[in-house]
Amino acid sequence: MSSRGFTLVEMVLTLIVGSILVLGIAGFVELGTKGYADSVDRQRIQTQAQFVLEKLSREFRHAVPNSFSDSGNCLSFYPIVYSGFYAVEGNDIRFLIGNSNVTPPLANGLSLVINPSRQQDLVNDSFDVSGLTNGAGYFAVLNQAASLESNSINRRHYIFNANGRVEYCFTAGRISRNGVQVADSVSAASFNYLEPTLQRGGLVHIKLTFTQNDESSHYQQDVQVLNVP
Template sequence: MRQLGFTLIEMILTIIVGSIIVLGIAGFVELGASGYADTVDRQRLQTQARFVLEKMSREVRHSVPNSIESDSDCLSFYPIDYSGFYSVSAADNLSLSFIVGNETPPSDYSGYSMIINPSRQSDLTDHGIALSGASNTITLSEPLDSESIANRHYIYSELVTYCFDSSASRITREVNSNTVQVADSVEAATFNYSEPTLQRGGIVHIGLTLSNNGESSNFQQDVQVLNVP
């Protein structure tokens, strides 16, 4: 009577062929998973870059005109907290009244400062008018050095600074000594500010290079800042 079964050679060949098929499938799955992971990392990098550029652009556009300073690694400015119009008493030129154009002005102006017609960031630190209480009328110690042709004023408080930390490959945002990370995997970053001219407002140029797994992506954006009216 004939017995059915597999010979040793047939079993070995079957194992070899099966192993080859399994390795092929595993390689295909690994390649697909690796490609998916690279795509996710690339998308995360681009999303992060778009977030940082959009956040910085919005803040810079809403900063006090001419309050921006930059070097190769940092960009600093004063955001506008409130703004509106003012009038100065014609009698002594020392009584200043102002109207905040925001729908919900603060009930207490303590901690805020007001500036009229600034030309550089140092004007906000050296010549800003400190506010206090809830009054919209200020008695000046001396007449204003210059006035806005549109009678515009800007109320501000905290200096905002974005910096590129090359040692940690990140971009940070600092306000009142509180530093938070807004982007990582940053290979290089540059911030340049071109001061306004008679033909145009100021322009902030932001350049970012983000890298991941040996792949680098470059991002460039120019932000126009209006001059003081």
């Protein structure tokens, strides 16, 4: 029984078919790899968007009511340090803090505000409570009641850090908090504060657009400020 090898034509055909198969497999692998990379990028953007929205929502909800100021691509506000109730006795403002972990004296830089209607009220119409103690069972701002611009219907007060204003800004494709980046790949963003009405408290409308590899994802969320003056 005689044996024979490949002819030249058969060898050429084998090489051609093999090359086609290799190219096909390589193309398939490339598509799969690209698809996986795209899905990873997509997941990263979604995770980042969820993180940013959750962070913004948590901070906005627990801000001093009416302490918001929006200007172009930035939104600023003052976080609540303490809150509680007050009463006017003569020309004194006596107040309690609804936090059992407060250790007098109160820290430096803290101010008390009652019934603010805008951010400027926290600057012009607040009372310095740094160093106050509650030896009589309550804290007291002495001889200042006549300076109250208005009273809270619910007799609520808010204490904030006068130097602790928080500002979120959108610039150059990034969202920053007091200059520290919290998100990138942002192609558009806006923060709008809507003042409270009789039916609801203050509302912050957030719109974010994240873009990567020519693919954009749009996010919108309304955050209600939980506290009322």
